Amino acid sequence: MRITTFTDYTLRVLMYLALKEKPNEPSESRESVALATIPEIAAAYGISSNHLMKVVHHLARTGTIESIRGKGGGIRLAAAPDQIRLGQVIRASESNGPIVECLGEEPGVCKIAPVCRLANILGTAFEALYASLDQYTLADLTRQSKPLQGLLFSTSTAPTTKRGKS
């Protein structure tokens, strides 16, 4: 089993946004958090902006990110990184289909579907997987912020201190 590319890119977007926030600031309104653009994130990872559009749309719809339109607009996390649990993120990004074929809507896909216990057993196991993931937040994923920022940011996109130094 593997996570989908959609989930992979969802996590990459969220990690980028978490890394762009200024670290160790006193808690403040999300409105002062710097925005990032889709082309900026795509360029940082060396992937296509088109791939990220669906991901960003999904994250805005789930309320995980805020999207500010217009000139100077962009996206940012809707909550601090340590408030965003990975199980919830991945459950939402992976929720595009049944765990096993018999849970799908096509009629008669498996002959024993009416009396099979597999779907229930798998459902329980996936709950265990998401519960394990919920023990981690986006902050845990981006804990090694300096080397991650080094790999992702050019000097023009790195988070800056109040004095404008990167």
Add this chain to the structure above:
Amino acid sequence: MRITTFTDYTLRVLMYLALKEKPNEPSESRESVALATIPEIAAAYGISSNHLMKVVHHLARTGTIESIRGKGGGIRLAAAPDQIRLGQVIRASESNGPIVECLGEEPGVCKIAPVCRLANILGTAFEALYASLDQYTLADLTRQSKPLQGLLFSTSTAPTTKRGKS
């Protein structure tokens, strides 16, 4: 996330073999357990024999089933259904690739792979999934044996009592 068709068919083969065994027998050598053939299992599920060949080959290689060649040959479980843990079965049938792209062998697939914690976090979560699945055996999956047998067996393939009645 979903299980692969390979895993789906692996479980279908194992369930069929478990259901073909005579229930509630005193423990005895596996040699007396009735054999099933690939065409028989394929016909029961209404799927192609070709799809099952790779699955059967995999299950024989992992020692989960025994394969008897020649006239009157076929396959059977290598252990009793209550000794076959679902976590071990699914872990083996799903082990054809990394959980996330950065664990693959292609160079440079994700820019932050050298310092990213995602692979470790996902690895831990998948261990939780397989541990949950290991709480169940093939016997748990085929506990509703009568309706399952009703859906799968024609009178010529149903398990028979010693008097030859089905």
